[in-house]
Amino acid sequence: MRFSACLLLLLSLGSLSLSAETIVLKNGRKILVDSVREEKDKVLYEIGDSSYAIPKSSVDHIDAFGSPLSSHGPAAAPEFVPQTATPVFGAAAEVHVIKNDRIDDVAIADAERNGDAATAAAANFMAGRFALEQGDRDAAARYFDRALRFKSDDANVLINYAAVLVRTGRPQEALPLAERAVRAAPDSPDAWAVLGYANLQADRSKDAIPAFEKSLKLRPDPTVEAFLKRAHKETTTEADYTAAESSHFTLRFEGKASQNGLPRDILEQLDSDYDGLVSQLGVAPHGSITVILYTEQAFFDVTQAPSWSGAINDGKLRIPISGVSQMTSELARVLRHELTHSFITQIARGRCPYWLNEGVAQLMEPKSISSAGPLLAKLYASQREIPLNALEGSFMGLDGNSAAIAYAESLTAVEYINDTYGMSDVRRLLERIGEGSSTEAALRSTFNVGYGQFEEDIATYLKSKYGQ
Missing domain, CATH: 1.10.390.10 (Neutral Protease Domain 2)
Structure with missing residues (x-):
């Protein structure tokens, strides 16, 4: 934008109103933080994903103005996140590929070598969902793509893969995956929603309308x-x-x-x-x-x-x-x-x-x-x-x-x-x-x-x- x-x-000192928790130090400096709490002789606070601690003796006071400044307007780039996250691969596909909050590629390789397509697909899908939750969309796309090699008709893999592609600016690549998802699961509101989402971002608004309408008939959202x-x-x-x-x-x-x-x-x-x-x-x-x-x-x-x-x-x-x-x-x-x-x-x-x-x-x-x-x-x-x-x-x-x-x-x-x-x-x-x-x-x-x-x-x- x-x-x-x-x-x-418009730029004037008097026009600015800060809306976040602020730690005011005795030396006059201020630290604006996402969250803060006191614990014994320390003040613990977080900025982004990082945590810090400073002696309580160096703090003059804490101004709690609520949450950090944020936007409540419409997003500049709309996003669709599938609600259905678990593919139906069957009980035999129970695998564990997340260890110590990391993707275990060795476990994925073992799942692929055992010869069972459902297990291999499940392992890669779970890794893709974990990567997506961690914000690594490229890795998520790679794992979803690999999952499809073993289970090419699973709607939930197709839905998640298509959504990731749209969110990374590749709606044209997402469209055929979304269309396959709808064919595989015609009663899935997520499948129809991601088809509409891909069409909307691929500059096919007219085609997006019936897909969104079908999704809403199946589930209000x-x-x-x-x-x-x-x-x-x-x-x-x-x-x-x-x-x-x-x-x-x-x-x-x-x-x-x-x-x-x-x-x-x-x-x-x-x-x-x-x-x-x-x-x-x-x-x-x-x-x-x-x-x-x-x-x-x-x-x-x-x-x-x-x-x-x-x-x-x-x-x-x-x-x-x-x-x-x-x-x-x-x-x-x-x-x-x-x-x-x-x-x-x-x-x-x-x-x-x-x-x-x-x-x-x-x-x-x-x-x-x-x-x-x-x-x-x-x-x-x-x-x-x-x-x-x-x-x-x-x-x-x-x-x-x-x-x-x-x-x-x-x-x-x-x-x-x-x-x-x-x-x-x-x-x-x-x-x-x-x-x-x-x-x-x-x-x-x-x-x-x-x-x-x-x-x-x-x-x-x-x-x-x-x-x-």
Whole structure:
């Protein structure tokens, strides 16, 4: 997503309200944490997946403001998680492949060697579900794929595999698996839901509608209802749209948008940006990327995005172009920003925290914090920034002021990494998150710092460039 309002009009120290538990130390410093508790002479707290302890004697007090800042708006990229997790392989397929909270590949190999297809399939499916729960979607996909080699008609393996493929930006690959799942289990609400999910993300909204409706007849589900509503809005809004294609993109737009050659110019711009991002980030997204040009009203009707948003990428690039009749520098930046999200999804396998995702996208526009640098330096010096660990989730539920600060801090963090370590380490951080690491763990393995030290390093960086 791209923030549409002017940063300097909204970025102000007085506009920020922190909503997290904060440990206030006697030396004046503050630590914003996900959770905190006292135990004897220590204060124990957690940030992300990491736990810490400090002497109680160093703590002045603890402000408990509730949970970390979060978004309650619609997700930028919808996800479907199958409710049915256990395949029907039979009693003979009881195997144990998770030991000490790790996948035991030796046990999987033993299960495959015993000659029983059901046991081999079950072993790989269980490993895939465990990998998925740990956030390693690539590993989950590999295990589900292997499970299908032994049990190609099991609906639950097909459902889970298809869902993972869609969540990693590969809906076209998911479609045949979802279709097989429906044939194998026509009474499964998950099978129909994942078929609709794959169709929706593969830019086949019209085909998604009957699949979602069938799923809801079998089992009410608010997530599927939301998907169905989205599919209806897309189908109605885009019914008379014209399509144009290039080697990497499918563009849809109202016919009158073509009068000044704008669709052609947009495709040329996107193709150029695509090549540039491949060079900078070293990857290419799977398949053709859908880009949809909307009027302002249609954009907000379909996406339900907050009023401050300027565009969105939820697997498709959705761009409002009301009043724009030719390519401008601002439109070019919007296109490059939203396209960058598709590359980030590919690298981080759909697991990228929002602050990092939006920071990289802004850097690629390109955008700089230079104009807001002095104000940001002051924000960090007074310890009134929104902690980055509170910005891992969607920004879509934020008000305009908080969103402005969130975007500014995101760009600041990525600009600091790029200036200090280089783009190769930005890519390395994304890759480690994509491999299943938490953001905190990925920061430690890449830069040898946790969130707390990372924030302090950013503050030092800002002070050195812009003062207080």
